[in-house]
Amino acid sequence: MARREIRVIGESKVLVGRGLLAHIPSELTPANGIHASKFVIVSDDNVWPLYGPRLVDAFRSLGGVTVHDVASEAADRASRPMGFAMGCSCGADEPVEGEDGKLLLTFQVAAGEASKCREVKAAIEDFMLLHRCNRDTCMIALGGGVVGDLVGYVAATFMRGVPYVQVPTSSTAMIDSSVGGKTAINVPAGKNLIGAFHQPVVVYADMDLLATLGRRELVEGIAEAIKMGVIRIPSLFELLEANPEQVMALEPKLIEQVMYDSIRGKAEVVAQDEREAGLRSTLNWGHTIGHAIEALKSPAMMHGECIAAGCVAEAELPLRLGIPWQLDRAKIKRIADCFASYGLPIHVPRGLSIEQLMRKMALDKKNRGNTIKCTIVTDIGVSIAQPQPVPREMMQAVMSESMAEGARLPEWVPHEGKVKAQAAGGQMAS
Numbered sequence: 416m417a418r419r420e421i422r423v424i425g426e427s428k429v430l431v432g433r434g435l436l437a438h439i440p441s442e443l444t445p446a447n448g449i450h451a452s453k454f455v456i457v458s459d460d461n462v463w464p465l466y467g468p469r470l471v472d473a474f475r476s477l478g479g480v481t482v483h484d485v486a487s488e489a490a491d492r493a494s495r496p497m498g499f500a501m502g503c504s505c506g507a508d509e510p511v512e513g514e515d516g517k518l519l520l521t522f523q524v525a526a527g528e529a530s531k532c533r534e535v536k537a538a539i540e541d542f543m544l545l546h547r548c549n550r551d552t553c554m555i556a557l558g559g560g561v562v563g564d565l566v567g568y569v570a571a572t573f574m575r576g577v578p579y580v581q582v583p584t585s586s587t588a589m590i591d592s593s594v595g596g597k598t599a600i601n602v603p604a605g606k607n608l609i610g611a612f613h614q615p616v617v618v619y620a621d622m623d624l625l626a627t628l629g630r631r632e633l634v635e636g637i638a639e640a641i642k643m644g645v646i647r648i649p650s651l652f653e654l655l656e657a658n659p660e661q662v663m664a665l666e667p668k669l670i671e672q673v674m675y676d677s678i679r680g681k682a683e684v685v686a687q688d689e690r691e692a693g694l695r696s697t698l699n700w701g702h703t704i705g706h707a708i709e710a711l712k713s714p715a716m717m718h719g720e721c722i723a724a725g726c727v728a729e730a731e732l733p734l735r736l737g738i739p740w741q742l743d744r745a746k747i748k749r750i751a752d753c754f755a756s757y758g759l760p761i762h763v764p765r766g767l768s769i770e771q772l773m774r775k776m777a778l779d780k781k782n783r784g785n786t787i788k789c790t791i792v793t794d795i796g797v798s799i800a801q802p803q804p805v806p807r808e809m810m811q812a813v814m815s816e817s818m819a820e821g822a823r824l825p826e827w828v829p830h831e832g833k834v835k836a837q838a839a840g841g842q843m844a845s
């Protein structure tokens with residue numbers, strides 16, 4: 416099993432490689448900083464059938480672990496639009512720990528962003544309380560960004576904090592959301608507005624798990640890799656710019672480089688600024704506009720697709736702000752062309768109301784008072800460590816112009832992919 420280790424902050428680390436899944440249970444030990452007698456795997460009903468049983472089998476093969484594998488109730492899903500939780504009904508038969516006191520619980524949520532909510536968080540907590548989980552419980556997030564952010568937030572607050580492990584299965588989660596300890600749920604007012612910083616003990620970035628993604632799902636995460644290249648790793652940007660077809664075909668050497676560089680870039684930033692006092696805000700490039708688009712277009716558009724459009728629009732800002740910049744027209748075009756070469760959208764979608772976008776933007780976490788603050792990239796590979804104030808009219812102008820330019824072109828259509836069924840609750844990254 417070839418793998419590389421990237422240290423993040425404190426004891427938190429990312430293991431990047433292939434064939435990692437089967438080894439996870441044997442590594443969740445005190446020697447690796449995990450003192451647990453109970454393990455709770457949380458996954459969604461898209462990912463679980465693909466990888467859940469394999470992970471459970473790996474636990475079983477250790478011996479001495481009692482497995483309480485709660486059955487899926489997928490048929491119930493349609494009647495529970497806010498996401499649903501399985502196995503949390505009171506009075507469920509309580510499993511008995513194995514001889515050495517180890518117990519494995521499993522819990523599934525409905526796939527899709529709707530599960531990243533207060534209700535599902537509470538359902539997981541109640542399930543864990545029902546099964547007498549306490550502080551020697553380790554949670555395992557097996558899934559994309561929704562599951563990762565949700566489990567991370569439960570782990571941050573359950574009994575004031577228990578350890579958790581991320582096993583990302585989407586490209587966005589692997590490249591970005593599983594690393595760095597931002598955990599959150601969505602609330603009606605917006606995305607990721609309630610959460611905590613809580614670092615996973617370890618992230619298993621097993622690139623074999625990317626093989627089950629559709630093209631659209633893969634490309635969605637590549638948007639975050641392009642972002643990382645533009646904000647601080649020019650060589651990553653150039654690699655992505657030069658090789659879209661090979662990256663989308665999961666050419667092993669290239670995809671490994673893209674994953675490794677993206678994760679390393681994120682780890683370097685988080686190590687210097689865990690709580691987003693400055694530098695970490697550079698990771699939020701494209702997210703001011705991107706999150707506003709997402710708030711209005713999800714689930715028809717995926718997170719990375721909204722971020723791609725947001726990045727290209729925000730690339731216009733340094734010129735207009737009069738900040739010293741080298742991001743000339745030619746470089747802005749290179750950035751836009753790079754996103755487009757992966758089939759990602761590069762314009763604010765037509766038909767959205769600028770006023771509504773501005774309203775969504777008002778709750779961006781980088782803002783101070785009524786001032787919109789935005790991450791500014793001044794060259795390919797260079798970004799300003801502190802978000803900069805942007806006048807509202809300028810924000811409105813870049814979005815309207817982006818939308819008008821897009822309206823002159825054929826309408827963007829996503830790649831064919833598994834997430835065509837997204838509206839019914841497909842796998843979706845945070």
Ligand SMILES: O=C(O)C(=O)C[C@@H](O)[C@H](O)[C@H](O)COP(=O)(O)O
Nearest residue numbers: 591595597607695698699702780845
């Ligand atoms: O890790 C970060 O910091 C980021 O901003 C990375 C983003 O790509 C990611 O989408 C993050 O979850 C967004 O965070 P938020 O603070 O804007 O909710």
